[in-house]
Amino acid sequence: MEAIAKLNNCPLSPRKMRLIADQIRGMEVIKASGVLKHNDRQLYSLYMLKLLKSATSNWMNKNENSSPENLIIKLVKVDGGPMAKRLRTAPQGRAHRIRKRSNHITIVVDNKSMDNVNEKQA
Numbered sequence: 001m002e003a004i005a006k007l008n009n010c011p012l013s014p015r016k017m018r019l020i021a022d023q024i025r026g027m028e029v030i031k032a033s034g035v036l037k038h039n040d041r042q043l044y045s046l047y048m049l050k051l052l053k054s055a056t057s058n059w060m061n062k063n064e065n066s067s068p069e070n071l072i073i074k075l076v077k078v079d080g081g082p083m084a085k086r087l088r089t090a091p092q093g094r095a096h097r098i099r100k101r102s103n104h105i106t107i108v109v110d111n112k113s114m115d116n117v118n119e120k121q122a
Contacts, residue, residue, distance in 0.1 A: 002074060002110040003059035007051050012044055014080045014103035020044045021076040021105070029056055029071040029109060048105070055107045063111075075108035 010017070020041060024032040033052060039045040056068045081102035087095040 001059075001062055002108050003055055003062055005051050005055035005058055005107050005109075007047065007105045009081050010047055010103050010105060011100075012047065012103060013101045014078050015101075016041065017044055017048070017103050017105065018078045020048050021078050024048070024052075024073055025076045027073055028112070029068050029073060032073055048107075051105055051107050052109075055109045059109050059111075070112045071109050072112045073107065074110040075106065077106040079104045079106075 020036070020039065023039070024035055027035070029052065033049060036045040036049040036052065052073070056071060059071060060066065060068060081104050083102070084100040086098040086100060088098050090096045
């Protein structure tokens, strides 16, 4: 039984957030939280770690009397969100457009079983 956590309109660039998502995809939850705590991109890792804890908590609420030791990250998806468009002044009366990007993150955690291991190898 899987559990899902979503974060919408995260005010960080999706391209940079995907770098963090690629590091933890398919990992065990405990190992992934350690990787996120000691990552160089601290702000990006903080949002991802918070969402991972939320997904783990959602899974524990669904499955009472169970521990998160056998959980793996089944899916991490980072999609682009709405863009805030701003103008920056430029020389000779011109203006340059600044795009402040945001993203939507989805994490799915699931219990480690033989089915999930076979999917990962394929």
